[in-house]
Amino acid sequence: MRSVDVGRTTRQRVAMPNPSSIGEFDLIARLRAAAGAFRQDVLIGIGDDGAVLRVPRGRELVVVMDTLVAGVHFPRGTAAADIGWKALAVNLSDLAAMGAEPAWATLALTLPRPDARWVKDFARGFAALAKRHHVALVGGDTTRGPLTITVQAHGFVPPRQALRRDGARAGDAIFVSGTLGDAAAGLAIVQRRLRTDATTTKRLRARLDRPVPRVLLGLALRELASAAIDVSDGIAADLGHVLDASGVGAALDLDALPASSALCALVPDVRARRALQLGGDDYELCFTVPRNKVARVAAIARALRTPLTRIGTIERAPGLRDANGRALARSGYAHFSRKSQA
Amino acid sequence: MRSVDVGRTTRQRVAMPNPSSIGEFDLIARLRAAAGAFRQDVLIGIGDDGAVLRVPRGRELVVVMDTLVAGVHFPRGTAAADIGWKALAVNLSDLAAMGAEPAWATLALTLPRPDARWVKDFARGFAALAKRHHVALVGGDTTRGPLTITVQAHGFVPPRQALRRDGARAGDAIFVSGTLGDAAAGLAIVQRRLRTDATTTKRLRARLDRPVPRVLLGLALRELASAAIDVSDGIAADLGHVLDASGVGAALDLDALPASSALCALVPDVRARRALQLGGDDYELCFTVPRNKVARVAAIARALRTPLTRIGTIERAPGLRDANGRALARSGYAHFSRKSQA
Numbered sequence: 001m002r003s004v005d006v007g008r009t010t011r012q013r014v015a016m017p018n019p020s021s022i023g024e025f026d027l028i029a030r031l032r033a034a035a036g037a038f039r040q041d042v043l044i045g046i047g048d049d050g051a052v053l054r055v056p057r058g059r060e061l062v063v064v065m066d067t068l069v070a071g072v073h074f075p076r077g078t079a080a081a082d083i084g085w086k087a088l089a090v091n092l093s094d095l096a097a098m099g100a101e102p103a104w105a106t107l108a109l110t111l112p113r114p115d116a117r118w119v120k121d122f123a124r125g126f127a128a129l130a131k132r133h134h135v136a137l138v139g140g141d142t143t144r145g146p147l148t149i150t151v152q153a154h155g156f157v158p159p160r161q162a163l164r165r166d167g168a169r170a171g172d173a174i175f176v177s178g179t180l181g182d183a184a185a186g187l188a189i190v191q192r193r194l195r196t197d198a199t200t201t202k203r204l205r206a207r208l209d210r211p212v213p214r215v216l217l218g219l220a221l222r223e224l225a226s227a228a229i230d231v232s233d234g235i236a237a238d239l240g241h242v243l244d245a246s247g248v249g250a251a252l253d254l255d256a257l258p259a260s261s262a263l264c265a266l267v268p269d270v271r272a273r274r275a276l277q278l279g280g281d282d283y284e285l286c287f288t289v290p291r292n293k294v295a296r297v298a299a300i301a302r303a304l305r306t307p308l309t310r311i312g313t314i315e316r317a318p319g320l321r322d323a324n325g326r327a328l329a330r331s332g333y334a335h336f337s338r339k340s341q342a
Numbered sequence: 343m344r345s346v347d348v349g350r351t352t353r354q355r356v357a358m359p360n361p362s363s364i365g366e367f368d369l370i371a372r373l374r375a376a377a378g379a380f381r382q383d384v385l386i387g388i389g390d391d392g393a394v395l396r397v398p399r400g401r402e403l404v405v406v407m408d409t410l411v412a413g414v415h416f417p418r419g420t421a422a423a424d425i426g427w428k429a430l431a432v433n434l435s436d437l438a439a440m441g442a443e444p445a446w447a448t449l450a451l452t453l454p455r456p457d458a459r460w461v462k463d464f465a466r467g468f469a470a471l472a473k474r475h476h477v478a479l480v481g482g483d484t485t486r487g488p489l490t491i492t493v494q495a496h497g498f499v500p501p502r503q504a505l506r507r508d509g510a511r512a513g514d515a516i517f518v519s520g521t522l523g524d525a526a527a528g529l530a531i532v533q534r535r536l537r538t539d540a541t542t543t544k545r546l547r548a549r550l551d552r553p554v555p556r557v558l559l560g561l562a563l564r565e566l567a568s569a570a571i572d573v574s575d576g577i578a579a580d581l582g583h584v585l586d587a588s589g590v591g592a593a594l595d596l597d598a599l600p601a602s603s604a605l606c607a608l609v610p611d612v613r614a615r616r617a618l619q620l621g622g623d624d625y626e627l628c629f630t631v632p633r634n635k636v637a638r639v640a641a642i643a644r645a646l647r648t649p650l651t652r653i654g655t656i657e658r659a660p661g662l663r664d665a666n667g668r669a670l671a672r673s674g675y676a677h678f679s680r681k682s683q684a
Contacts, residue, residue: 064392069487145411
């Protein structure tokens with residue numbers, strides 16, 4: 001990791017002098033101060049060629065990686081603190097979908113120019129979520145270029161307890177956590193396709209900008225779920241990945257898709273609301289549960305104070321259908337979903 | 343990891359139809375076919391939300407991450423296969439500088455458009471180096487945006503044997519592997535600041551485009567070196583990081599910096615050649631060795647058939663000096679080095 005890369009910083013400065021620019025060293029120092037290593041299992045953190053880490057005995061290592069590109073994965077103009085939060089959140093969501101306990105993260109930050117204010121805000125958002133889950137930032141790389149953020153997160157699972165995509169079996173119940181569609185509505189508001197009052201705007205944009213990864217739910221599902229995935233691309237597309245990996249099909253009850261009261265009030269038309277609910281970026285967990293364990297789901301929902309809604313059933317015949325048996329094209333909803341977040 | 347992310351692929355296709363475009367699924371399939379998991383310690387590889395990996399008992403985990411941006415870290419127009427090689431090579435070089443044995447890699451690939459030919463060539467270059475070091479590609483993320491490649495590599499070290507930057511002590515000898523300056527000369531040729539015959543051009547460009555990480559040397563140095571770093575930004579800048587981390591200074595013998603015969607023939611002027619030797623991108627290892635172990639360096643050089651040249655001595659007084667005691671500004675060579683590789 002080029003954590004204190006004077007050479008490149010020099011080139012940056014030569015290439016684009018900027019009164020608010022800071023060197024890469026300061027940039028990393030800011031990130032380290034905000035979210036640097038504080039865990040005993042971090043033997044060497046930020047500042048060397050690499051991090052040296054200790055995986056607990058008897059645990060398997062889970063590694064996830066997600067990239068956010070400005071204008072594709074978040075609207076241009078999104079606050080730096082929100083981008084910092086979201087860059088980590090989408091990765092913790094992947095760890096949750098694997099049933100992993102989060103531990104460490106690394107960050108590759110590509111910035112058009114070194115900008116002290118932007119980095120400070122980015123680090124604040126990143127650190128706020130990192131602290132909530134005891135995640136240590138152990139290294140990274142900062143480079144000059146178009147705004148792109150890649151985060152890799154590491155977590156642990158007990159042997160053979162990772163949640164997978166390929167374990168769904170005919171007869172399993174399909175559940176989803178929380179509600180669907182708020183993030184898509186938030187994006188529609190940003191893009192001026194929807195309008196509402198300030199309070200609702202704030203609430204829905206928060207779902208887009210500051211998704212809350214379902215980390216504790218992921219841990220609770222280890223011994224319950226036969227398959228799991230997080231909802232980033234829309235429930236139809238993501239459930240489709242589970243079906244493909246498991247070699248099964250499903251009936252999805254579109255009327256059962258959970259919606260927030262804010263979304264119901266804003267978009268009373270069922271068809272329009274459903275389009276948003278299939279839109280993605282919710283970072284809820286979609287999971288399947290064998291019939292004989294379904295009764296235990298309610299207890300988890302109560303314990304975590306998280307709505308867990310049954311939305312369908314796994315079936316033997318391949319393909320995704322609605323409750324009336326009509327085929328649902330996973331990409332059939334692409335025209336509803338955003339093309340980009342520019 | 344959005345390895346089979348139909349949603350985003352759909353959005354890519356909607357946004358920019360392209361006859362040679364391929365979906366993200368095919369793109370990942372190509373990478374998996376070329377360099378996918380074949381190691382027994384990969385329990386779940388590409389295709390789920392994350393990879394599940396087993397770190398050998400009694401080993402510490404070393405994690406490195408480096409980003410390449412087109413026009414900054416490689417010249418625009420660089421062959422896709424060379425970019426694939428280099429993206430992994432710079433990370434294996436960081437692992438070597440930590441004394442770590444390489445194991446796994448993940449890849450975040452941001453492409454302006456899905457391009458089957460480009461990805462095939464990229465995967466070929468990546469896989470060629472991965473196979474050489476038994477590195478398995480265990481996951482990744484592909485997104486649309488300006489060409490940027492982030493690779494994270496994982497390796498193992500025995501407890502407390504990782505090579506660090508902060509262990510150099512006054513009296514230690516400073517060594518560098520191989521030769522310095524070929525990559526900078528290769529870049530000068532690409533940028534038409536230097537001209538030579540086809541054979542020399544090919545040889546020097548290979549040093550720029552296909553750096554060979556010093557993996558075996560890194561392993562051999564575990565019990566010998568007091569500090570190590572890889573030379574990516576130029577020997578003065580990188581040695582400077584070791585000095586800072588260790589709280590020491592150094593005398594660097596500029597006349598001792600090793601140069602290839604090709605470079606000596608192409609740039610007979612000593613001053614001009616030295617500028618190239620300080621230019622960076624060589625991915626050699628720079629390391630320090632306590633006085634009582636210096637005699638063992640020659641045996642390693644013979645065993646690995648790798649030149650290891652003594653280029654200076656660590657001193658108590660902070661700062662970097664030449665053999666005559668004149669201060670060497672680490673950034674004083676920035677005007678020689680490339681500003682970008684556009």
